[in-house]
Amino acid sequence: MSTIHILGIDLGKHCFHAVAHNYAGKEVLRKKYNRSQLLKFLANLETTTVAFEACGGAHWLARKCADFGHQVQLIPPQYVKPYVKGNKNDFIDAAAIAEAASRPSMRFVAVKSEEAQVIAVIHRIRDGFIKERTACMSRIGAILLEFGLSLPTGHAKMKMLFQWIADQRYQTLPQNLMHELSLIHAHYLYLNEQIKIQDTKLKQLAEQHELAKLLKTVPGIGDLTATLCVADVSAASNFSNGRNMSAWLGLVPRQYSTGGRTKLLGVSKRGNKHLRTLFIHGARAVLSRLETTGKVFGQWLVDLRASKPFNVVIVALANKLARIAWAVLYHRQAFKTASQS
Known part of the structure; x- marks a missing residue:
């Protein structure tokens, strides 16, 4: 098994289908396991890259693979679909996962603790x-x-x-x-x-929780938002900047550009719906206190509130809160208001 470069696994409740590729991309293993057989196989397998879709039971198996010394790559299911060739079955899905994991531009999901x-x-x-x-x-x-x-x-x-x-x-x-x-x-x-x-x-x-306490220093972020950020974001280093985290939450405009012309539509609403909803509610709570809005976030929010519809301002502020939350998580520092900074 030393020739295995990437092992793709199609997860199931009781059955797990594995397809392994070597460094040349050639298939060297195709086998079906039950749960106990899969764990035994992974424990005896030499250190390699193990990939599967980020679905039910994926994070548990990812932690098990990491304990065995393997490098784990969780792939969003929508990014695996283009690599499915021909008709769908479990082995073809596993092969598609292995091929998708080999792409240098592929995006992966962080493993949750x-x-x-x-x-x-x-x-x-x-x-x-x-x-x-x-x-x-x-x-x-x-x-x-x-x-x-x-x-x-x-x-x-x-x-x-x-x-x-x-x-x-x-x-x-x-x-x-x-x-x-x-x-x-x-x-x-x-x-x-x-x-x-x-x-x-x-x-x-x-x-x-230390990070949750730091997040609660941000106006509009309470116990619910802080704890869900800790649970779902996992690590701020998974995002290169605050805008990427905001885009992951679906708080940035959806783009449909072609022919050199940029066309921005409404917010994409992709990604984590629950956490996005909490940020929206937090922004609504902040805007309900007009007397402190400018002191906390600066004049830009006051000007935006005076010139744009209320719901547009709420989404813009939710976007800002998500970026601030990323900065707090990344730098592990409490939030400072516009007047403090």
Whole structure:
């Protein structure tokens, strides 16, 4: 196996298809493994480059490969697709991964640490509870509407659901329906408690993690944004500058240029949707305090707010916040306001 230069692996839940290329690009291995067989094979394989798509289970396997001494390359799936030849099957996918990894201009995904993945899991579970709570509220509203009651939106009315129903003297509800509503309302209250628990976990993580504490010195970045940055960005050195990180978040204009003419469209909205949303909300929070906006970010933001639509300014400020976050992570220094610098 000393002739292996790049080993491409197509990941699966139970089966893993591996194709290896030598230094001349010729295929020297094509084999299917289960999970335990793959780990044993990688442990006995001489140090080489192992490549696979950045998908479910990829970061765990990447850490295992690194423990075995291999160089790991995670490739975004959309960058592998052009190298798939002919019809699709698992071995052809593995060969495409090996070929894509050999390209000098290929872009790779940084391997996440176990701690970063745990933080991301906390965020994911919290998002799931929020979506489930929203569905629960909509379900209660729809049930009441079927019986002639239009429940006002918002958590204030939802928490006091039965008091609100009691105040609607012109309409009485069947006793069996009230029982069903109590069940679903109890589930709504349970979801509220679970979201608070997740928030507490993230707050504690933000207070304990050095980089998260530095990120929180940036106006508009709180516990959620700081911890998710730590989890998803992994290392600021993965980006050459702040603009690259902002582009990765989808906060820069989409370009469609040809014939020497530059054409910029709306923001690309590519990349990490969750983190981009948090930066947008952070920018909205900053702009809600007009009295401190100029002191913190300088006159450019005040002038932009006076000349551009509100949502355009929000995206521009979110772009700025992402660049500042990169600088804080890269230099490991707290943010200084325009008046301090």
